[in-house]
Amino acid sequence: PAWPLPARIRHKELQYFNMRLLLLPFAVSASPTQARDLESLVPRGRGFCLMQNDTAAAPKTFLQRRDNPVVSYVKGKIAAAENNPESKMLPFDGYFEMGCFADSTPEELWVKSPKNEAVTPKQCFNFCRDRPEARFFGLTEGRVCYCVPYPTLSGGNGGSEQCTAVCSGDNTQFCGGMVKSSIYEMHRCGDVTEAAEKDKKQIEALVEKWMFFTSRWEYVVSALTAEGKKIDVADIRQRVFGLASELEAKLSDTKAKVADLNEKLGPLDVALGAFSPEAATSEMMRAVEDAQAEAALFVAALEESAEDLRNFWDQHNLDGSMAFRSIDSKALADDLSHLSTDVNFMPKKVIEAIGCDGVPANGCDDFPDKLTYFVVGKKHLASLFQVYNPAKPIDGRPKLASAAEWKVWASKECHQMCIMTPGCVGGNAIGSSAGEMYAFTCNLKESVEVVALSKNGEASDLMTGFLFGSYYSLHKKDIKYRVADIVISADGSEQPALAPEGPPSNSPPGGEGGPPSKSSPGGEGGPYR
Numbered sequence: 415p416a417w418p419l420p421a422r423i424r425h426k427e428l429q430y431f432n433m434r435l436l437l438l439p440f441a442v443s444a445s446p447t448q449a450r451d452l453e454s455l456v457p458r459g460r461g462f463c464l465m466q467n468d469t470a471a472a473p474k475t476f477l478q479r480r481d482n483p484v485v486s487y488v489k490g491k492i493a494a495a496e497n498n499p500e501s502k503m504l505p506f507d508g509y510f511e512m513g514c515f516a517d518s519t520p521e522e523l524w525v526k527s528p529k530n531e532a533v534t535p536k537q538c539f540n541f542c543r544d545r546p547e548a549r550f551f552g553l554t555e556g557r558v559c560y561c562v563p564y565p566t567l568s569g570g571n572g573g574s575e576q577c578t579a580v581c582s583g584d585n586t587q588f589c590g591g592m593v594k595s596s597i598y599e600m601h602r603c604g605d606v607t608e609a610a611e612k613d614k615k616q617i618e619a620l621v622e623k624w625m626f627f628t629s630r631w632e633y634v635v636s637a638l639t640a641e642g643k644k645i646d647v648a649d650i651r652q653r654v655f656g657l658a659s660e661l662e663a664k665l666s667d668t669k670a671k672v673a674d675l676n677e678k679l680g681p682l683d684v685a686l687g688a689f690s691p692e693a694a695t696s697e698m699m700r701a702v703e704d705a706q707a708e709a710a711l712f713v714a715a716l717e718e719s720a721e722d723l724r725n726f727w728d729q730h731n732l733d734g735s736m737a738f739r740s741i742d743s744k745a746l747a748d749d750l751s752h753l754s755t756d757v758n759f760m761p762k763k764v765i766e767a768i769g770c771d772g773v774p775a776n777g778c779d780d781f782p783d784k785l786t787y788f789v790v791g792k793k794h795l796a797s798l799f800q801v802y803n804p805a806k807p808i809d810g811r812p813k814l815a816s817a818a819e820w821k822v823w824a825s826k827e828c829h830q831m832c833i834m835t836p837g838c839v840g841g842n843a844i845g846s847s848a849g850e851m852y853a854f855t856c857n858l859k860e861s862v863e864v865v866a867l868s869k870n871g872e873a874s875d876l877m878t879g880f881l882f883g884s885y886y887s888l889h890k891k892d893i894k895y896r897v898a899d900i901v902i903s904a905d906g907s908e909q910p911a912l913a914p915e916g917p918p919s920n921s922p923p924g925g926e927g928g929p930p931s932k933s934s935p936g937g938e939g940g941p942y943r
Contacts (some may be wrong), residue, residue, distance in 0.1 A: 434923050473814035505544040506600035508511040508699065509551075511535070514577035517552055517565045517595045524552075524560035532583030533559050535598060543600060551598050557582040563599050602700065607689050614682055617675065617709055624649065624672045624720055628665050630851065631727065634799050635662045637846040637853035641875060647843075647866045650788050654844060657730070657797050657855060658684075664723040671716040678709040685865075732798035732827065732856055733810075739834040746826045749921035751817050752776070754829055756840075758787045759881040760865075764895045768867060784869040786877035789840040791858035800829070802822070804850045817847035825878045828856035832880070848874040865895045 416545040503902045525548065527533070527541040528633035538559035542551040548561040556579030577596050581589035588851055669679075682705040691697045728734060736743055758774035770778035777785045802820060807813055814820050825843045832838040838858045845854020854876050886893060 527559040552595035675712040732800040787879040790864040792860040795858040808924040839885040845876040
C-alpha cells in the first residue's frame with residue numbers, strides 16, 4: 415500500500431474497506447478497547463512535511479525517490495540498497511505526532527538510532543524514514559529514537575502529560591518520558607494525491623456499479639408489483655407481493671448507501687484540488703486524509719448493505735441456477751414457434767369446458783394474451799428472478815424481436831429449470847414486458863392441488879404456468895381446475911368452488927397479501943441454491 419490511513423479511524427469499520435489503502439491500524443497488539451476505538455486514544459498532533467531545502471540528500475519527487483533509494487537498515491546491519499532488494503524502500507517525507515503512549519513492543523524489535531546522535535523528532539524521522547517496513551517511530555527518555563512497523567499500545571491514553579522528557583538535541587521539544595513514548599506516524603506527503611486519486615476512482619466505480627445493479631433490479635419489483643395486483647389467486651398473489659416487498663426493502667437500503675457515498679466524493683474533490691505537492695503542508699495532507707477516511711467509512715456501509723442485497727439476489731437468481739445446471743439459456747430461443755404440452759396443461763374435458771381451441775400451450779386462440787394459468791400447491795420449491803434488456807441483452811442471452819417472443823422464451827426457461835430440478839412437478843412464470851426492461855419470476859412447485867384459470871391477462875402480461883403430464887396422470891383425482899368460482903374436475907363435471915379466492919388485491923408490496931410472517935425467501939424449503 416502507498417500509505418497508511420489515519421490511525422484514528424475505527425478498526426471495526428476499516429475491516430470492510432478493501433480498496434488500496436492500508437487497513438491495519440497501528441496497534442497490532444492493542445487492548446480490546448484500543449482496537450475498538452482508536453479515535454479516543456490517538457488525538458491528531460503536529461505534522462511535518464519535508465520541503466526542498468530541508469535536506470539536499472532527500473529526493474524531491476516520487477520518481478527520484480523511487481529511482482534513488484537511500485541506504486537502509488536490514489536485520490541489524492547497514493546495507494546498500496542497490497545490493498539488497500529487501501532494502502529498496504521508498505523513503506517517507508512527512509510525519510505526524512500521534513500522541514503519548516506506553517509502547518510494549520519488545521526492545522529487541524526496535525531499530526535504534528546511534529547513541530551519540532542528538533535526538534529530536536526531525537532527527538529520528540530522518541533516521542527511520544527509509545527503514546524497511548518501518549511506518550512509525552518513537553521517542554523516549556529524551557534520548558532514545560527507535561523505528562517500528564507498528565507500535566504495540568498498552569495501558570495508557572493519548573496526551574502529553576507523561577511525555578515531558580526534554581529532547582537531547584533540542585531543549586524546546588519533548589521526546590517521550592521515562593515510561594511512555596512520543597509516537598509518530600510517517601507518510602509520503604508528495605504522493606498523497608496519487609493514492610487519493612486512485613481511491614477516488616475506485617469509489618466512483620463502486621458507486622457506478624451499484625447504481626447500475628439497483629436500477630436494473632428495480633424492474634423486478636415493478637413487474638411483480640404490477641402483476642400481483644392482477645392475480646386473483648391468493649396463494650400466488652401473496653408470494654409475488656412478498657418477494658417484491660423483500661427485494662424492494664433491500665434495494666432501498668443499498669440505494670441510500672450509494673447516495674451517501676456519492677455525496678462524500680465532493681469533499682474529497684475539494685481537498686485534492688487544494689493540495690499542492692510542491693508546497694505541501696501537514697494541513698493539506700490532513701484534509702485529503704480526512705476526506706479519504708470519511709469516504710472509507712461510507713464505503714464500508716455500502717459494502718455491508720450491498721452484500722446483503724447480493725446474497726438475496728444470488729439466492730433467487732435464475733441465471734445462476736440455470737448455469738449451475740448447465741442449461742443453455744440462449745439455445746432455448748432457437749425455436750420459439752411452440753411450447754411444450756406441459757405449458758397450460760389441461761385435460762380434454764377442461765379444454766372443452768372453458769372453450770379453448772385445443773392448443774392451450776399457445777394460450778388458446780379464442781382468447782390470445784388473455785388466458786392466465788397458475789398451478790397452486792402447498793409445497794413450494796423456489797422463486798427465481800430474471801431481468802431482460804431487449805435493447806442490449808447481456809452475454810448468453812438471445813436477441814429477441816418482440817415482447818411476445820420474450821414471453822415464450824421466459825416460459826421455456828422456467829419450464830426447463832423445473833425439468834432439471836429434482837422434485838419439481840410444475841411452476842409459474844409471472845412477469846411483465848411493459849417497461850424498458852422485461853422482468854419475471856419463475857416459481858417452482860413440488861406439489862399441485864389446484865390449477866387456476868382466468869381470462870384476465872393483457873398483452874404485456876406473462877402469466878403462464880405448466881404442469882407435467884406424468885404428474886397429472888398420477889394425481890388427477892386430486893387436482894382441480896378452477897375458473898372463477900367454478901371448479902372443473904378431470905371428468906369435466908362442474909361444481910361450485912368451496913373456497914373462492916376473492917378479487918385481486920391492489921395492495922402494494924408489504925400490504926395485504928404480503929409475505930408470510932415466518933417464511934424464508936426460498937419458501938418452505940428455505941433459500942434456493
